[in-house]
Amino acid sequence: MRVKSVQAWWVRIPIEVAKQHRSDFGQVTTFDAAILRIETDDGLVGWGEGKNAAGSAGSYAALVHMLNREIGPQLIGRDPADIGVIWEMLYNGVRHEAAAHAGHAMPQLARRGVSVAAISAVDIALWDILGKSLGQPVWRLLGGRKVERMQAYASGGWAAAGAIGEQLKSYVARGGFKALKMRVGAMDGAPHVSAARVRAARQAIGPDVELMVDAHGTYTVAEAKRFINLTADLDLAWFEEPVIADDKPGMAEVRASGSTPIATGESEATRYSFRDLAVLKSADIFQPDPAFCGGISEAMKIGTIASAFNLRFSPHLWAGAPCFFAGLHVCAASPASFIIEYSLGANPMIHDLVEETVEAKDGMIAIPEKPGLGFTISERFLEAHAQRS
Numbered sequence: 001m002r003v004k005s006v007q008a009w010w011v012r013i014p015i016e017v018a019k020q021h022r023s024d025f026g027q028v029t030t031f032d033a034a035i036l037r038i039e040t041d042d043g044l045v046g047w048g049e050g051k052n053a054a055g056s057a058g059s060y061a062a063l064v065h066m067l068n069r070e071i072g073p074q075l076i077g078r079d080p081a082d083i084g085v086i087w088e089m090l091y092n093g094v095r096h097e098a099a100a101h102a103g104h105a106m107p108q109l110a111r112r113g114v115s116v117a118a119i120s121a122v123d124i125a126l127w128d129i130l131g132k133s134l135g136q137p138v139w140r141l142l143g144g145r146k147v148e149r150m151q152a153y154a155s156g157g158w159a160a161a162g163a164i165g166e167q168l169k170s171y172v173a174r175g176g177f178k179a180l181k182m183r184v185g186a187m188d189g190a191p192h193v194s195a196a197r198v199r200a201a202r203q204a205i206g207p208d209v210e211l212m213v214d215a216h217g218t219y220t221v222a223e224a225k226r227f228i229n230l231t232a233d234l235d236l237a238w239f240e241e242p243v244i245a246d247d248k249p250g251m252a253e254v255r256a257s258g259s260t261p262i263a264t265g266e267s268e269a270t271r272y273s274f275r276d277l278a279v280l281k282s283a284d285i286f287q288p289d290p291a292f293c294g295g296i297s298e299a300m301k302i303g304t305i306a307s308a309f310n311l312r313f314s315p316h317l318w319a320g321a322p323c324f325f326a327g328l329h330v331c332a333a334s335p336a337s338f339i340i341e342y343s344l345g346a347n348p349m350i351h352d353l354v355e356e357t358v359e360a361k362d363g364m365i366a367i368p369e370k371p372g373l374g375f376t377i378s379e380r381f382l383e384a385h386a387q388r389s
């Protein structure tokens, strides 16, 4: 089995006005991703996804160009089952053979960001191919599935204090969720405005539904500590990205200021960044994004770091289908996983891009059974929304 072709597209799917939401990322009018298709000489097709923008909208011209012009040619003729070897080859660049012999990394200068987003897309697609070639779901190749269904949380919550309770209760009615996440932070201005929204949410949903908040990294350390103080009696399950990812010591200071668990990691890539979060005691819950952190292989390693530091793991799955399904398989196999992110924003990159129905029932998501990652891309839909760049 050899890689025959590698093709990436910037897929941009418009979101109808009635389904759009507004946050600190602005009005979200499209869902964008770099979608990767790898085909083998025996006709197997694997799908991957790379991500380089916050929120669901963004420009993917550079990432797609890199996949098609720089990464793709290096994969042609390779055995797609060499997933880890290919990961290290792409990460280490011209010194990959020296790194392989020496037993430690010698990465390229541009070793984060778009580079690892591209590796993520390749890694996800290669796992899809390996599973399909063996007739097994990817979770079986990662060590097995600890549950057949896993608890999910509804990810949304943008409404103002007067409407947030109804918005969150509509999520419970739709999917039976027992855990809900709402947005806070810069979109509200001062921390007390966000705290008032969270208080209204807690009053509406009662004490028995888990409530998480996500500030998208928009607070200063001082503002984040103030927010923790103002919400200390609201039993939050986690406070996500209180400050920017580039302030890991500040995140640790926020964590130490109260008893609210801190979750972070959607803006982090590779095992090395999550090692730093663990050593600095910056977070309780790691949230790597499979389409940005380095794919399924790296997400599994990050889950192992979480487990070793007695932390937990809940991947960032605000994503298209390849990334979302990758997250399901990783959660099924990782000892540190406990809950799955399920977007309640408009998500055509899952629901319209694949032929399967993806939904939560009783607040749970089923772990896929089919070989590979377990989804079928609608190639006509993809072609119709591919940007010509």
Ligand SMILES: [Mg+2]
Pocket: 214, 216, 240, 241, 266
């Ligand atoms: Mg987040």
